Amino acid sequence: MPENAIITVHVRDRENTEHILEAPIDMGLNVMELCKSYDLPVKGTCGGMALCASCHVYVRSAHELPAPSDDEMNMLDQAFFVQPNSRLGCQIKINTRDLDGLELTLAPDAE
Numbered sequence: 001m002p003e004n005a006i007i008t009v010h011v012r013d014r015e016n017t018e019h020i021l022e023a024p025i026d027m028g029l030n031v032m033e034l035c036k037s038y039d040l041p042v043k044g045t046c047g048g049m050a051l052c053a054s055c056h057v058y059v060r061s062a063h064e065l066p067a068p069s070d071d072e073m074n075m076l077d078q079a080f081f082v083q084p085n086s087r088l089g090c091q092i093k094i095n096t097r098d099l100d101g102l103e104l105t106l107a108p109d110a111e
Contacts, residue, residue: 007100012060013040014106023094031057031089031104042106048090053079055089056107063102065092080110 009021009031023034032055035042043054050071056079059065065087068076072091076082086107092099 007097010103011035011040012105014108025095025097029094031092034094035089042089044090050075050088050091053088057087057089058083058105058107059085059087060105061103063099081108
């Protein structure tokens with residue numbers, strides 16, 4: 001894989017520990033899948049369908065992300081601990097170098 005096909009995503013877990021994750025941009029992964037591949041405590045209970053909010057994250061960096069879909073907004077309306085920078089990790093596709101250095105924090109677990 002060409003070196004430029006890998007970006008880094010910085011994820012702060014619920015204990016405030018920073019993790020630097022390497023993410024290929026050509027595999028169709030989303031943030032939820034990336035976090036799970038690194039064994040971070042992200043459930044992704046619905047399998048990435050924007051139906052459960054168990055992959056809720058806060059975007060800390062100023063990266064330009066696609067606007068949330070209606071399904072994502074509806075799920076966030078029902079989620080706990082929502083902030084203006086809340087997103088569902090399953091809805092953030094890792095498919096461009098523009099996301100290199102993306103900074104996220106895992107939202108508190110609602111359980």
